[in-house]
């Protein structure tokens with residue numbers, strides 16, 4: 001199953017950025033900035049971006065972390081990471097790395113990062129992978145560090161909402177639908193101070209929790 005999802009994302013990587021910019025335009029850039037602001041990342045800090053895709057969140061974070069900081073984006077799709085690396089090379093960023101890995105088993109030592117992010121991906125993971133990924137996020141966070149994720153809200157427009165429900169139903173597990181509606185109880189099993197807020201754009205939500 002995971003093999004097919006990886007292949008799907010390898011193919012999708014060729015169109016991903018185009019589709020996102022057609023769908024969200026400048027809004028997505030604003031949301032990425034907001035997500036990174038919520039992590040509390042400072043110049044010289046470190047951040048891990050789970051399911052980084054074509055690296056947009058990681059690239060935004062690398063600007064904030066600056067030359068003394070460290071940002072790592074992780075994804076299991078070579079296609080997605082190829083696009084991420086192409087973008088990073090053009091920007092000549094020196095503090096940004098991309099690592100091919102399943103988020104359920106991260107190749108990093110305990111307490112390595114000040115912040116961990118995940119944008120528009122957690123709700124797509126199968127429940128076992130998602131639970132493992134959340135535990136891994138906790139493990140690699142430094143004490144006091146923050147896990148911050150962003151997802152779409154349930155769309156208001158009836159037709160778009162119908163498409164959203166079809167997408168959720170296609171994910172197979174009822175737990176995925178539960179998670180997409182309210183992530184907070186799932187995060188609260190692992191993190192402290194879990195909170196959720198709707199972004200000023202109205203269409204997205206940011207959910208965060210801390211490690212002690």
Ligand SMILES: C[S@@+](CC[C@H](N)C(=O)[O-])C[C@H]1O[C@@H](n2cnc3c(N)ncnc32)[C@H](O)[C@@H]1O
Pocket residue numbers: 005006009050051052053054055056057074075076077080101102103104118119120121125129
């Ligand atoms: C919808 S994209 C989101 C990409 C990016 N975070 C963004 O906001 O544009 C989901 C990403 O999750 C990655 N992914 C899915 N399951 C994964 C897993 N088990 N381990 C690592 N990456 C995974 C996919 O390859 C894909 O790049």
